[in-house]
Amino acid sequence: MKLSGGVEWALHCCVVLTTATEPVPAARLAELHDVSGSYLAKQLQALSRAGLVTSVQGKSGGYVLTRTPDRITVLDVVVAVDGAQPTFVCTEIRQRGPLASPAEACTRPCPVARAMAGADAAWRAALREITIADLAHDVDEDYGPTALAGIRAWLGGPDDEATTA
Helix, strand or coil: CCCCHHHHHHHHHHHHHCCCCCCECHHHHHHHHCCCHHHHHHHHHHHHHCCCEEEECCCCCEEEECCCHHHCEHHHHHHHHHCCCCCCCCCCHHHCCCCCCCHHHCCCCCHHHHHHHHHHHHHHHHHHCCEHHHHHHHHHHHHCCHHHHHHHHHHCCHHHHHHHC
């Protein structure tokens, strides 16, 4: 299975938004991650359509999480960006070719389809157990408690950066 790069970008943005005290403009998030602003805007729009973030209009506008980070799962973000479709789609190959099984003999999914559906279900269950709060906690664990605080200060703008450096 391959997820789009947009999933990675959206997850990072959600973690960053856990630190924000004000709405964060898409351009600021793109600058922070050194990514395409227009492509990132599409990911943020997908998160917005899914109800995970909301866009605040105006001079001080930007994006904010709509729920607490412990109520947004990694699966929520994956589904928002890449869709809810299963990772494997059976094409009933067993019903093709010179030894094809007749449709009436195929009353249940084949072993391949069952295995893939089970793996998809396990993958989704695992992602459903990880929240944005968990990811933010892991950032602090991996990089120290100043990592997210540094992002918070950077998001505040150049004046805030100078006072925290």
